Amino acid sequence: MDDQTQLELEAAAFRRLRQHLMQDRTDVQNIDMMNLAGFCRNCLSRWYQEAANERGIDMTKDAARETFYGMTMDDWKANYQTDASAAQQETFKDAFAQNVGDKS
Template sequence: MTESKTDLTTNEHETVTDIEAAVFRRLLKHLDERKDAQNIDLMNLAGFCRNCLSKWYMAEAEARGVDVDYDAARERVYGEPYADWKEKYQQEATAEQLDKFKDSHKH
């Protein structure tokens, strides 16, 4: 679509919102299937990780008057309580990963 969101009819806007929601669910499914993609790798490559998605989810909920705490947002993104996911899947960051992270986040 070449129209801006403000030019869309209500039905078209709902369709765009439905598509965006489906893409978000697909992203979460993809991340769930790629537990080998560690958060530090995502941060180093793309500048965001699962925790960032959780914070964005929480902020967008709050902007719409919906109270979602960080733990609930992380459970939505991780598909289970964060502590459980971390225990099962999170690996210790290597020195190389940490150095790359520090280099990419210098101000």
């Protein structure tokens, strides 16, 4: 497979993942993703923002998050986010420390 085809396939898979998280599985909570997989929509949006910034594209955290939520973070929380249990929050502390550290 040539490099351009690989790049296009990776981009297609990325777009499908974004659609899956943004439209198909709005019921999946970020805290569960972080606790189980070590990343969530916020991580994806941060990586997207970092990639843009590395290429000289000025992108804010909020603009990057809209790419993975399809709406503002406040709208997402109002429409889809549920309250996390004490156990989820405790597990999240460890998952966040291991996978994100002091980045926000």
